[in-house]
Amino acid sequence: QQQVKQSPQSLIVQKGGISIINCAYENTAFDYFPWYQQFPGKGPALLIAIRPDVSEKKEGRFTISFNKSAKQFSLHIMDSQPGDSATYFCAATDQTGANNLFFGTGTRLTVIP
Amino acid sequence: DTEVTQTPKHLVMGMTNKKSLKCEQHMGHRAMYWYKQKAKKPPELMFVYSYEKLSINESVPSRFSPECPNSSLLNLHLHALQPEDSALYLCASSTAGGLGGTGELFFGEGSRLTVL
Numbered sequence: 001q002q003q004v005k006q007s008p009q010s011l012i013v014q015k016g017g018i019s020i021i022n023c024a025y026e027n028t029a030f031d032y033f034p035w036y037q038q039f040p041g042k043g044p045a046l047l048i049a050i051r052p053d054v055s056e057k058k059e060g061r062f063t064i065s066f067n068k069s070a071k072q073f074s075l076h077i078m079d080s081q082p083g084d085s086a087t088y089f090c091a092a093t094d095q096t097g098a099n100n101l102f103f104g105t106g107t108r109l110t111v112i113p
Numbered sequence: 114d115t116e117v118t119q120t121p122k123h124l125v126m127g128m129t130n131k132k133s134l135k136c137e138q139h140m141g142h143r144a145m146y147w148y149k150q151k152a153k154k155p156p157e158l159m160f161v162y163s164y165e166k167l168s169i170n171e172s173v174p175s176r177f178s179p180e181c182p183n184s185s186l187l188n189l190h191l192h193a194l195q196p197e198d199s200a201l202y203l204c205a206s207s208t209a210g211g212l213g214g215t216g217e218l219f220f221g222e223g224s225r226l227t228v229l
C-alpha cells in the first residue's frame with residue numbers, strides 16, 4: 001500500500017519555467033513532509049520540508065504548498081535550471097517515534113536549456 | 114560532500130559469496146538506517162538502529178544481516194544473495210529524536226551491488 005502518492009512520474013520543463021510536482025497522503029497522523037532531491041549516482045538529499053501548521057514554505061526558488069484539508073502538498077520550482085534535473089521524492093512521517101519515512105514514487109525532472 | 118560515508122561504492126558478488134557493506138558517520142547521530150533502492154524507485158527501508166539497538170526490521174530476508182558495532186558505524190553483511198538483490202544500498206543517519214523530530218535523513222552515496 002502506497003502511503004504517499006506522487007505525480008507526475010516524469011516532467012520536462014524549459015529553462016526558466018515552473019516545475020510542479022504533486023503529492024497526496026491518507027494518514028492524518030503524518031505531520032512532517034520533506035522533499036528529497038536525488039542526482040544520478042548519489043543518495044537523496046533533503047531539499048525542503050514543511051509541517052502542517054503552515055500552508056506554504058519558501059526557500060529560494062523552491063516552495064512547498066500544503067493543503068491540510070485535501071491532504072495534498074506540492075513542490076514548485078521557480079525559474080527551473082538544467083542543474084535542477086534530478087529525481088524528486090516527496091515523503092511523510094509522524095512524531096510517534098517510529099523512524100520510518102514514507103516516500104512517494106518519485107518524479108524525474110528534466111530541465112531543457 | 115555527504116557526511117555519511119559508504120564503502121565500497123561498487124560491489125559484484127556471486128550467489129555463494131559473503132561480503133559486507135560499511136557505513137560511517139561522525140555527526141553524532143544515534144539513529145542509522147539501511148535502505149535498498151532499485152532503479153527508478155524510491156528507497157525502501159530495511160533496518161533501523163536507534164542507540165545501537167535494532168529497532169526496525171522491515172521483514173528483510175535473513176541473507177541480509179545488519180550490525181551496529183558503535184554509534185558511528187553500521188554494517189550490512191551479505192550472504193547467499195540472489196540476482197534480484199542487485200540494487201543501490203543506501204545508508205542514512207538522523208538524530209535519535211526520530212524523523213518527526215528534526216525530520217532530516219542524511220544519506221550516503223550508496224553502494225551499488227550486483228549479484229551474478
